[in-house]
Amino acid sequence: MSNKHSQLHDLHVTAKAAAAHAHAPYSRFKVGAAFVTDAGELITGCNVENVSYGLSNCAERTAIFTAVAQGADLSKVKQLVIYTPSAQVYSPCGACRQVMAEFFQPETEVISTCDTGQQSWTVATLLPDAFHFDIEKYRV
Ligand SMILES: O=c1ccn([C@H]2C[C@H](O)[C@@H](CO)O2)c(=O)[nH]1
Numbered sequence: 001m002s003n004k005h006s007q008l009h010d011l012h013v014t015a016k017a018a019a020a021h022a023h024a025p026y027s028r029f030k031v032g033a034a035f036v037t038d039a040g041e042l043i044t045g046c047n048v049e050n051v052s053y054g055l056s057n058c059a060e061r062t063a064i065f066t067a068v069a070q071g072a073d074l075s076k077v078k079q080l081v082i083y084t085p086s087a088q089v090y091s092p093c094g095a096c097r098q099v100m101a102e103f104f105q106p107e108t109e110v111i112s113t114c115d116t117g118q119q120s121w122t123v124a125t126l127l128p129d130a131f132h133f134d135i136e137k138y139r140v
Pocket residue numbers: 024027029030031046047048049056057058059060082090091092093
């Protein structure tokens with residue numbers, strides 16, 4: 001079976017497996033993220049915390065930065081799947097929304113899954129009126 005439903009299920013399972021790698025000794029909240037690029041590369045991420053709490057990186061941004069570092073093309077990614085170890089879904093933080101807007105399409109689906117359900121948005125609904133900037137216009 002290789003339909004949309006099984007792809008989502010596979011990414012949920014993959015994101016959950018990635019969550020097991022999280023470095024989250026402070027929150028003890030281990031989050032995972034997974035997506036597939038147009039070229040078929042499977043990308044995963046987990047949250048990586050720091051004793052200086054503000055330096056912590058979410059699972060979503062870890063996955064996106066990993067893809068960038070691997071030279072992957074993110075422009076045609078259809079869906080990003082998040083897993084949180086909880087009985088409710090959580091929506092991505094503002095920092096991750098801004099990074100998603102940088103690399104994904106406004107139509108890219110963001111699907112947050114937990115142990116009991118899921119919720120989906122698009123990048124555009126998560127960050128309406130996103131900040132975009134044409135540097136050429138302001139270059140002196
Ligand atoms: O969508 C989210 C929300 C939170 N976290 C992480 C950040 C921090 O390490 C921990 C608790 O907020 O969960 C994520 O990775 N993704």
